[in-house]
Amino acid sequence: MADLKSAEQIPQLSITPDKYLTNRYAGASGDFNPIHIDEEFARAVGLPGRILHGLWTMAQVARAQTEAAGGPAHLKRLSVQFRGMGVPEQEIVVSGTVREVGDGRAVVDTVAEQAGKQIIRNAEAELEL
Amino acid sequence: MPVNKQAIGKTYDPVVYAVGREKIKEYARAVGETNPLHLDVDAAREAGYADVVAPPMFAVVYSAPAVGPPIFDPEIELNFAMMVHGSQEFQWGPVVVAGDEITTTASVKDISEADGRGYYVFESISINQRGEQVCRGTWTNIVRGV
Numbered sequence: 001m002a003d004l005k006s007a008e009q010i011p012q013l014s015i016t017p018d019k020y021l022t023n024r025y026a027g028a029s030g031d032f033n034p035i036h037i038d039e040e041f042a043r044a045v046g047l048p049g050r051i052l053h054g055l056w057t058m059a060q061v062a063r064a065q066t067e068a069a070g071g072p073a074h075l076k077r078l079s080v081q082f083r084g085m086g087v088p089e090q091e092i093v094v095s096g097t098v099r100e101v102g103d104g105r106a107v108v109d110t111v112a113e114q115a116g117k118q119i120i121r122n123a124e125a126e127l128e129l
Numbered sequence: 130m131p132v133n134k135q136a137i138g139k140t141y142d143p144v145v146y147a148v149g150r151e152k153i154k155e156y157a158r159a160v161g162e163t164n165p166l167h168l169d170v171d172a173a174r175e176a177g178y179a180d181v182v183a184p185p186m187f188a189v190v191y192s193a194p195a196v197g198p199p200i201f202d203p204e205i206e207l208n209f210a211m212m213v214h215g216s217q218e219f220q221w222g223p224v225v226v227a228g229d230e231i232t233t234t235a236s237v238k239d240i241s242e243a244d245g246r247g248y249y250v251f252e253s254i255s256i257n258q259r260g261e262q263v264c265r266g267t268w269t270n271i272v273r274g275v
Contacts, residue, residue, distance in 0.1 A: 015161055028152075028159035030193050045210075054214045059160040059186040066185065072166060072224055075185045079218035079267075 004098050004106045004129065010068035013094040015060055017052060021088055025056045052086035054120075061110050061123050064094040068108070069127040076105070077126040086112075086119045096125070104129050132240055132247040132275050133206045140236040141198050146191040150227035153181045156190055173226070180227035188219050188264040192253040195233035196268055199251050205237065207249055208272050215248070215271035222262045230258045238267065247275035 004010070022036040031053055034041040042050045058080050065075050086092060096110035106127045112120035150170065157167035165172035166182040173181045183191075200207060225231060232255070239250040253266040 021159070025159045028156040029189055031189075055186065055189050055217070056160060058217060059184065062184070062186045063160065063162060066164070071164065072182055072185055075221060077218070077220045078185070079216065081216045082214050 004068065004101060004108075004127070006098050006101050008098050010064060010096040010098065010108055010110075013060060013064040013067065014091055016091045017056075017086075017088045019088055021056075022050055022052060025053050029053065029055065031055070047085065048087065050088060052088065052119075054082040054086075057082075057086050057092065057112055057120055058123075060092060060094050061112055061120055061125070064096055064110060065108060065125045065127055068096070069106075069129065074127050074129070075125065076128050078123065080120045080123040082119070083121050084117050084119050086114050090114050092119070096123075101129070132242045132272075133204075134240045136199075136202065136205045136237045137240055138237060139199075139202075139204070140234060141195065141202075143232045143234045144195040146194060146231045146233065148183060148187075148191060148225055148227055148229045148231060150181050152190065153183050153187060153227050156187050157181075157184055160184060160186065170227075178224070178226050183225040183227075185219065185221050185224075187225065188221070188255065188266060191225070191231040192233045192235075192255055192264065192266055195235040195255075196251055196253050196266070199235050199237060200249075200270070205240070205249065207247070207270070208275070211273045212249075212270050213273070214268075216269040218267040220265045222264065223257070225257065225263050229263075231263060232256050242275060245274060247272040 108125040110123040238252045255264040
């Protein structure tokens with residue numbers, strides 16, 4: 001188990017979703033909204049192209065917490081705000097700072113950034129230590 | 130056109146999802162999990178679990194069949210074409226493992242309007258076969274141009 005201390009950073013998580021990731025995640029999650037898997041459709045509705053599923057990006061925020069805390073059972077709560085759009089084939093960096101520790105729990109403030117823009121902000125995680 | 134708030138408090142029929150081992154592994158690989166608890170049944174059993182453990186965000190898989198119907202409920206009049214996922218919260222209880230049966234009940238928590246946007250907040254409560262609450266989800270969808 002990680003020993004998290006207030007004001008410390010959790011280990012940064014970096015991942016570059018490959019070209020076909022949105023197809024695999026659509027199958028895994030059941031979310032086949034064409035904005036994620038059909039380039040032509042995405043452009044037709046005014047997007048730059050296929051965009052990432054917000055809940056896939058939230059899963060990266062969750063993974064940064066469970067890896068920092070020592071496993072899936074430690075993540076007790078996660079809230080996020082989706083902003084902007086994530087796209088395939090560009091690195092995403094998840095970084096978090098421990099806000100407070102007490103009563104066997106830690107609260108971690110986290111963001112996910114891609115190309116210098118926050119695509120998830122104000123993420124707040126509660127970890128059981 | 131003002132948002133229709135009639136449906137606030139409406140609860141939908143519970144939906145049962147049977148959690149499969151290969152589905153957990155497929156999901157875990159799609160989100161980049163490397164923890165063997167999600168991918169290797171022997172590792173999961175050595176750690177004291179009955180089968181592979183679902184990553185926390187697997188909640189979207191077992192709750193999805195329950196949270197779809199409210200989004201498309203004609204009584205709510207949610208304009209899906211203009212909808213974006215604004216925010217999301219999950220609170221977790223005991224972990225979910227392959228072989229669990231999860232029953233999820235969705236409800237309309239709130240519908241409001243601000244600055245020409247409609248805010249539609251749905252809640253999902255997921256219970257395992259032992260009656261333990263494994264997850265509570267709060268799904269906030271924003272509809273532009275209401």
